[in-house]
Amino acid sequence: NAGVMQNPRHLVRRRGQEARLRCSPVKGHSHVYWYRQLPEEGLKFMVYLQKENIIDESGMPKERFSAEFPKEGPSILRIQQVVRGDSAAYFCASSYRTSGGRYNEQFFGPGTRLTVL
């Protein structure tokens, strides 16, 4: 049962380092979403991608954060020069769309817990 895979599950970085979070969607899903859950806060939308395209990045911080979903391979959420405030759980979800473009259910990955020292 190949659901959404995320790795690493836990990531520790020192301030100023880079963090790379990977997400492999459900096989056949071409839509990927990234969400962030800060400590003691709810989930927040970050970015929505289709293969090779960023569709909506309205939830991404303006600086240091970027995301990609290449034609081959997993989706990557990249955080440059991490700061303590980036410590959070980052969840990826994937979905497919019908030929009519109807929105479909999102399947969530187990998350990556990022700790910035």
Added chain:
Amino acid sequence: KNEVEQSPQNLTAQEGEFITINCSYSVGISALHWLQQHPGGGIVSLFMLSSGKKKHGRLIATINIQEKHSSLHITASHPRDSAVYICAASYGNKLVFGAGTILRVKS
């Protein structure tokens, strides 16, 4: 502004009790999701609905489009149901999440 309000924030129940968690959203949506999150664990999608009612085992989800309100019911609750339950409204491509309801079912 797209907002999602959940209540109650915390809920403690005795095993076997019927549980209801409520969710209200502010503007029209394309779908409403109920999610479950266990401590330290991932997120499981329980339901996605845009009208009416859905049932899966002891879980029932309803939505009233006119009132912009959804409920999640758990019948014959069990300690293994203890988790955070999150309501999320789908506005086009993105989900807007409620703050979550922390449910604890005692045996």
